[in-house]
Amino acid sequence: MTLQGWVPEIGEFLTLAxxxxxxxxxxxxxxxxxxxxxxxxxxxxxxxxxxxxxVIEMFDAAGTGPIRIxxxxxxxxxxxxxxxxxxxxxxxxxxxxxxxxxxxxARLETGPA
Amino acid sequence: xxxxxxxxxxxxxxxxxQKLSGRERYPLxxxxxxxxxxxxxxxxxGKIQYPAQILKKHLTLEQCLKAVDECGAPVVSIxxxxxxxxxxxxxxxxxxxxxxxxxxxxxxxxLLKEKLEQGVLEPSKYVSLSIHMDGxxxxxxxxxxxxxxxxxxVEAIKEALRRGFRVTTxxxxxxxxxxxxxxxxxxxxxxxxxxxxxxxxGYGYSKAPDQEHFLRRGRTHDLFSKMLSDxxxxxxxxxxxxxxxxxxxxxxxECTPWGNPTFNLFGWQRPCYLLQEGYAESFQELMETTxxxxxxxxxxxxxxxxxxxxxxxxxxxVDDTFSSWKGFRDTLVATITGKL
Numbered sequence: 001m002t003l004q005g006w007v008p009e010i011g012e013f014l015t016l017a018x019x020x021x022x023x024x025x026x027x028x029x030x031x032x033x034x035x036x037x038x039x040x041x042x043x044x045x046x047x048x049x050x051x052x053x054x055v056i057e058m059f060d061a062a063g064t065g066p067i068r069i070x071x072x073x074x075x076x077x078x079x080x081x082x083x084x085x086x087x088x089x090x091x092x093x094x095x096x097x098x099x100x101x102x103x104x105x106a107r108l109e110t111g112p113a
Numbered sequence: 114x115x116x117x118x119x120x121x122x123x124x125x126x127x128x129x130x131q132k133l134s135g136r137e138r139y140p141l142x143x144x145x146x147x148x149x150x151x152x153x154x155x156x157x158x159g160k161i162q163y164p165a166q167i168l169k170k171h172l173t174l175e176q177c178l179k180a181v182d183e184c185g186a187p188v189v190s191i192x193x194x195x196x197x198x199x200x201x202x203x204x205x206x207x208x209x210x211x212x213x214x215x216x217x218x219x220x221x222x223x224l225l226k227e228k229l230e231q232g233v234l235e236p237s238k239y240v241s242l243s244i245h246m247d248g249x250x251x252x253x254x255x256x257x258x259x260x261x262x263x264x265x266x267v268e269a270i271k272e273a274l275r276r277g278f279r280v281t282t283x284x285x286x287x288x289x290x291x292x293x294x295x296x297x298x299x300x301x302x303x304x305x306x307x308x309x310x311x312x313x314x315g316y317g318y319s320k321a322p323d324q325e326h327f328l329r330r331g332r333t334h335d336l337f338s339k340m341l342s343d344x345x346x347x348x349x350x351x352x353x354x355x356x357x358x359x360x361x362x363x364x365x366x367e368c369t370p371w372g373n374p375t376f377n378l379f380g381w382q383r384p385c386y387l388l389q390e391g392y393a394e395s396f397q398e399l400m401e402t403t404x405x406x407x408x409x410x411x412x413x414x415x416x417x418x419x420x421x422x423x424x425x426x427x428x429x430x431v432d433d434t435f436s437s438w439k440g441f442r443d444t445l446v447a448t449i450t451g452k453l
Contacts, residue, residue: 024391027162027320043164045379046392057379057392063166085162085320093156093258 002086004028006079019077020047020056029061029081034073041080042067115309115349117279119238120188120215127187128435138371138400140186141428142217144386146377147172147205148194153221155257157287157326159318161194170378174201178208180376183396190217190243190373197224203233210239217243219283223262225269229276236277241351243311244270246282248290249298256287258322267305274306281351283311287326292339299340299348309351312337313423314360316387329419334362341453352423354447355440356430360421361453364430368409368417372428374399384408386424388416 003026008019023030024047031041042060049071056074059065116124124141131139148171151161161168172180181189189209196202197220209216218234222244228234234242247256250263273280282302286295302310314336317327328336337360350357358364370385380392381399385408393399409417409425417425433440447453 027164029164029166043167045167048391059166059170061164061166063170081164084164085159091322093255097255 002083003079004081004083004086008076008078010076016071016074016076017049017054020044020049020071020074023047023077023079024056026079026083027085028079028083031078031080032056032058032069032074033076033078034069035075036073040067040069043081044077115281115351117238117308123187123213123215124431125435128431132435138369138405140184140371140374140396141431142188142190142373142424143181143184143186144190144192144373144375144424145177145180146193146375147177147191147196147199147202149378150198151193151195151221152198152223153195153257153259153262154322156323157256157285157315157318157321159316159320160192162320167378171199172376172378174204174208177201177205177376180381180396181209181212181214184374184376186214186374188215188217190219192219195221195224197228202228206234206240210237214239216240217281217283219243219245221245221257221262222266222269226265226272229269229272229278234278236279238279241279241281241308242273243281243283244307245284246298246302247284247286249294249301252290252294252298256285270305270307280307281309281311282307283313285313285315286328286336287315287323288328288332289326290336292336295340296345299345303347303349307349309349311352311423312350312357312360314421316420316422318387327419328421330421333360333419333421337361344451344453346451348451353427353430353434353444354453355433355444356423356427357453358443358447359426359430363453364433366426366429366433367411368420368425369428369432370408370425371400371403371405372432373424387420387422 010016023044029041029043031039033039040060042058044056044058046057048055054071055068057066057068149161149163150168196218206216216239244266247253253263254260270280314328314333341361359366373386375382375386380394381396383391383403408414434444
């Protein structure tokens with residue numbers, strides 16, 4: 001299950017603070033849509049909801065930062081980047097090993113060419 | 114146990130000083146992650162899943178040393194990512210040695226031989242090359258999802274030992290590990306001539322590729338009891354014997370997440386090396402504003418229920434050694450006899 005590609009609809013059932021928490025947990029780039037209509041794409045690595053003025057911190061897509069954006073300036077966050085934790089390197093490894101074993105067994109069965 | 118006397122003495126003096134000064138929470142080992150980039154993608158690792166611009170970044174040497182000085186812990190562990198990919202690793206280690214910090218450079222060893230040949234690192238009593246080895250060849254290569262890594266690590270260990278380095282191993286264990294195979298592995302590592310081995314169960318990272326093999330508490334006790342009961346005389350462990358007894362289910366400890374604070378690209382990680390619940394700008398802010406009561410088994414936090422990882426509990430074990438005569442005696446007996 002990944003949030004990759006999700007554009008949240010903030011409203012009665014989903015608050016901005018909840019979306020920010022999900023973005024903070026997301027291991028990919030997101031696009032922060034600001035109240036003034038501008039957008040910043042990057043990685044949200046921190047959020048402080050208990051500060052007198054709650055803020056997020058992010059590195060933009062070029063790695064510049066940290067950029068601090070108050071919650072009050074955010075309209076929404078879109079999950080636009082690839083979810084780097086949704087990879088399956090271990091699964092791929094297992095599949096490759098199984099394939100190799102099967103090939104080895106098949107070679108043994110058919111004997112030397 | 115195999116921790117050198119000078120290191121034991123430094124840690125003992127530091128812990129006693131903290132206790133005498135009435136400091137309730139103190140750091141023991143700084144986990145300094147200069148980068149998240151790695152040349153492996155291990156099945157049980159949840160540390161490196163970041164977008165490219167984050168993986169390309171690393172801390173400056175100045176940021177690293179500022180964190181070391183702020184924290185004040187006598188031991189600095191350098192994990193990552195793969196620390197040998199950090200361009201200033203030589204300078205960092207030198208600066209830590211200058212500060213008389215005991216350093217554990219935690220590496221998968223793929224680049225080690227090359228770095229040793231380049232003279233990037235110098236042997237020192239303060240520096241231990243802590244080589245990631247999750248078992249014998251078959252198990253290790255499977256854990257790191259690449260064939261041939263075990264053999265390269267063994268080759269690098271031999272080269273490091275030949276050059277006079279302190280070499281230890283660090284092993285993370287997952288469900289399905291065979292106690293018998295692990296005992297063979299201990300023999301194998303001691304046969305290579307490493308100074309000591311470090312063991313820990315893996316943490317159930319929600320971001321790790323393999324979500325099926327994290328150990329639960331009962332299985333951890335079972336595995337470690339089978340592996341370490343009747344420990345062979347020549348096995349040396351570079352960690353607190355009380356922590357190993359905890360893993361075997363012989364002791365019950367509570368987590369001390371502040372014992373191994375973590376600093377990386379994002380700042381001081383709350384609350385520990387494993388959980389990422391936010392970042393503080395300074396070490397002081399981390400210590401003073403983290404809600405420590407929300408973590409550890411007693412807190413009821415579900416993320417902590419099965420965790421028995423060294424970075425949460427080894428500091429507890431070391432603190433126990435210096436908190437009572439019994440703790441001190443038990444440590445001494447296990448250290449001298451090697452019995453766990």
